Amino acid sequence: MSVTEQYILDTYRAQRLGEPAPPAPGAHDWEVVRELRDHRRFRAAVAGRPARGRIRSAAVRLLRTRP
Template identity: 75%
Template sequence: MSITQQYLLDTYRAHRLGEPPVPAPGANDWQVVRELREYRRFSAVVAGRPARGRIRLALRRWLRPHSSC
């Protein structure tokens, strides 16, 4: 059974039972992505790491030639 068929079946059952309709598949995907990003930023701050720009900072350190050599 595909996700669309399952959604239609759940919607039909909810309608027959007088319950509120179920959300469409993928309706909250971007909200989940935003919440995950915020959680990772929060975890970084709690752990004492910078919350933003960590990848750029790491790449800059890795790509910058060492002047002490």
């Protein structure tokens, strides 16, 4: 069963039971991405690493150490 078919079935069941319809698939994708980014920054700060620009600073360190 595809995601769309499951959503249609869940919407039908909710309507028959008088419950609110579930959110559409993909409705909160960007919110989840932002929360994941914030969580990774938090974990980096707790571990004592820079919370932002870690890839760029690592690349700069690599480029500076080359002869």
